């Protein structure tokens with residue numbers, strides 16, 4: 001009896017120790033105990049999981065059948081019959097699950113390679129991912145890193161986007177880190193790789209927060225920031241110290257877009273004169289300063305109250321489209337935000353969207369906006385965007401940088417932080433008249 005008490009006491013102490021270890025040192029618990037246990041379970045249960053998720057294939061294999069097992073009555077048969085029974089090795093149908101590679105631990109779960117059966121495609125695994133996640137009792141399973149004949153499954157045990165922080169990184173020209181991706185990596189927007197971005201989302205979905213995060217990261221960089229805010233300037237006026245130009249009415253928008261198109265044409269002429277294909281191949285002293293244009297609510301630029309505005313709207317749409325088409329090579333970049341983006345805003349919208357290769361889709365109210373933002377990317381991205389809950393503002397689907405799409409969340413940047421950044425780096429703001437009237441020299445960050 002006393003031995004039993006000692007054993008039970010030891011087990012209880014071990015369980016309490018494991019619980020405390022897990023609670024206070026989650027990472028070391030995961031790598032020390034949690035992950036090996038999970039790995040064993042994943043390998044052991046994989047045939048059932050694959051079968052349940054319809055990832056197995058029927059194969060013909062030789063198998064010893066039960067006929068070879070002596071059963072009651074067989075002993076009484078003749079020796080020849082018994083030998084015949086023992087030769088009963090038959091070809092039967094067996095279920096083969098896809099071969100699993102090595103399970104590698106990650107901070108939030110694990111990743112592993114899976115070898116596709118003949119005839120399978122990565123989309124089969126994308127379809128099965130939700131079922132696999134339930135079978136493994138994890139938050140999500142995503143298909144990443146597709147290679148010929150292989151996919152990598154990425155399992156995360158909890159939503160990494162519940163709390164998002166970004167560690168400061170060295171300032172790199174036109175590169176910003178507005179948040180985190182679901183896979184735990186920093187969300188990087190590199191305007192030199194993807195020059196123009198569309199940022200869609202319903203009200204209170206986190207669009208302005210993303211704009212704040214981008215402004216904070218761009219403010220210390222040698223770039224000119226330009227704003228279009230037709231909601232009366234309420235969004236961007238607080239950042240005016242760091243903005244080289246701000247348009248808050250349609251008339252101002254038309255003028256500013258005319259300036260921008262003129263600037264793009266100037267840069268084009270400069271490149272032509274020096275035999276350069278884009279501003280990045282110009283000699284450094286001649287290289288013009290990059291311009292990042294933020295449009296707060298694109299629908300305001302396209303909507304007209306009456307016919308008298310038709311001409312202005314069409315000039316605005318044409319100029320914006322020209323900036324999008326030509327800006328890439330001449331370091332003029334766009335971030336176009338909007339609550340609702342649909343073909344009904346005008347023919348220019350669809351053409352503009354085609355030029356905005358970077359896409360960010362927050363929670364949206366109407367399927368058409370999600371369709372417009374991600375419909376030409378991947379249907380699975382569209383489904384993921386529709387599933388974003390209202391209680392997680394800032395969560396979005398990002399497509400553009402690496403050819404795939406990710407769930408991501410911007411880091412929370414309150415307005416006063418962005419305003420503070422705008423004031424702190426106000427001395428880096430290039431003067432707009434000087435910028436469009438000359439070939440400016442890039443100032444260096446303080």
Ligand SMILES: Nc1ncnc2c1ncn2[C@@H]1O[C@H](COP(=O)(O)OP(=O)(O)OP(=O)(O)O)[C@@H](O)[C@H]1O
Pocket residue numbers: 201202203204205206207208209210339393394395409410411412413
């Ligand atoms: N990444 C985030 N993390 C935490 N909270 C966030 C995040 N992004 C936004 N929020 C919260 O959601 C609120 C709404 O965000 P935001 O103002 O950016 O939405 P919006 O889409 O611009 O809305 P509107 O179109 O009405 O201006 C913010 O006040 C903030 O409290």
